[in-house]
Amino acid sequence: MKSGFVSIIGKTNAGKSTLINLLTKTKISIATSKPQTTRNAIQGVYNDEDSQIVFIDTPGILHAHQKLDRYMNKQAFTSLNGVDAIILLVDGGVPFNEEKDTELKNRLGKLEAPLFLVFNKIDLTNIYLIQNLKKKYQELFPEARIMEISCKAPFGIDDLIREIKNVLPEGDAFYPDDMKSDHPLSFLMGEIIREKILLNTREEVPHSCAVKIESVEKNNNAYNITATIVCERQSQKVILVGKGGAMIKKIGQQARKEIEKLTGHKVNLNTFVKVEEKWRESDNILSELGYSDKSEDDEF
Numbered sequence: 001m002k003s004g005f006v007s008i009i010g011k012t013n014a015g016k017s018t019l020i021n022l023l024t025k026t027k028i029s030i031a032t033s034k035p036q037t038t039r040n041a042i043q044g045v046y047n048d049e050d051s052q053i054v055f056i057d058t059p060g061i062l063h064a065h066q067k068l069d070r071y072m073n074k075q076a077f078t079s080l081n082g083v084d085a086i087i088l089l090v091d092g093g094v095p096f097n098e099e100k101d102t103e104l105k106n107r108l109g110k111l112e113a114p115l116f117l118v119f120n121k122i123d124l125t126n127i128y129l130i131q132n133l134k135k136k137y138q139e140l141f142p143e144a145r146i147m148e149i150s151c152k153a154p155f156g157i158d159d160l161i162r163e164i165k166n167v168l169p170e171g172d173a174f175y176p177d178d179m180k181s182d183h184p185l186s187f188l189m190g191e192i193i194r195e196k197i198l199l200n201t202r203e204e205v206p207h208s209c210a211v212k213i214e215s216v217e218k219n220n221n222a223y224n225i226t227a228t229i230v231c232e233r234q235s236q237k238v239i240l241v242g243k244g245g246a247m248i249k250k251i252g253q254q255a256r257k258e259i260e261k262l263t264g265h266k267v268n269l270n271t272f273v274k275v276e277e278k279w280r281e282s283d284n285i286l287s288e289l290g291y292s293d294k295s296e297d298d299e300f
């Protein structure tokens with residue numbers, strides 16, 4: 001059988017998380033229209049009769065201002081190490097930007113694995129925009145195989161899997177058949193709460209929030225979950241709690257329903273909001289929230 005690891009990288013909002021969910025037919029990673037939704041590298045496992053492909057969703061590569069940004073970039077760049085193929089996902093609806101796209105190419109440097117240049121959102125782009133984008137990107141990455149997909153249509157997904165399988169080595173499966181992600185269920189629970197924050201709040205608020213799952217207990221077929229939403233300022237806490245607690249209730253209800261659907265069990269969700277000033281710059285709090293890796297390296 002064929003088996004291997006494939007990293008999905010690109011700019012924010014290209015549709016990387018939407019793609020990994022589609023490829024694995026599972027919600028591995030949250031996806032929203034807001035930039036910088038994904039913060040961690042997340043593996044999602046695709047299985048069929050003759051292959052296992054471990055896709056890695058990554059945070060959109062960004063200009064790092066804070067320690068959290070550096071962590072996110074590092075997650076993206078580190079995902080490239082030792083993979084068997086790389087999908088560089090490009091939003092087919094965003095015109096080519098000489099400065100930004102060339103910078104992306106320079107930051108990626110020399111890629112060691114076969115590169116698939118995949119243009120997404122073909123459903124909403126137009127022929128002139130996509131042709132120009134493809135031409136320019138082909139000049140930047142002359143060695144890449146080019147593909148067009150739409151995660152919404154959906155279109156081109158089976159072709160993408162087939163092309164990737166062609167470049168994967170023969171080998172055994174890395175994970176058992178029933179393993180869908182390298183992250184535990186509690187991680188996805190926290191991400192679902194964060195997704196509801198992203199969907200219900202605006203501007204800087206969602207980016208200033210993190211979710212910490214304090215405990216998950218299962219008894220009598222129900223999950224009892226306690227979560228803390230961490231934000232940076234009292235004014236953000238006021239927004240997150242809402243008038244008479246309306247906002248936190250809405251976020252909690254939406255998250256609870258989705259976690260119930262996901263797990264097939266009843267869920268009791270207790271959510272608290274806490275202010276931690278400048279948590280995105282604090283090594284200790286970042287580590288508590290799961291945004292740290294051990295190695296010291298600040299180049300991202």
Ligand SMILES: Nc1nc2c(ncn2[C@@H]2O[C@H](COP(=O)(O)OP(=O)(O)OP(=O)(O)O)[C@@H](O)[C@H]2O)c(=O)[nH]1
Pocket residue numbers: 011012013014015016017018019030031032033034035036037038039058059060061120121122123124149150151152153
């Ligand atoms: N029309 C259209 N929208 C899409 C398509 N694929 C993804 N989207 C939308 O694009 C937005 C961004 O999708 P994400 O999957 O969160 O993008 P991402 O690349 O993971 O973004 P970050 O995590 O911020 O780096 C969401 O609103 C998706 O629904 C597509 O093929 N067509």
Ligand SMILES: [Mg+2]
Pocket residue numbers: 016017018029030031037038058059060
């Ligand atoms: Mg994402």
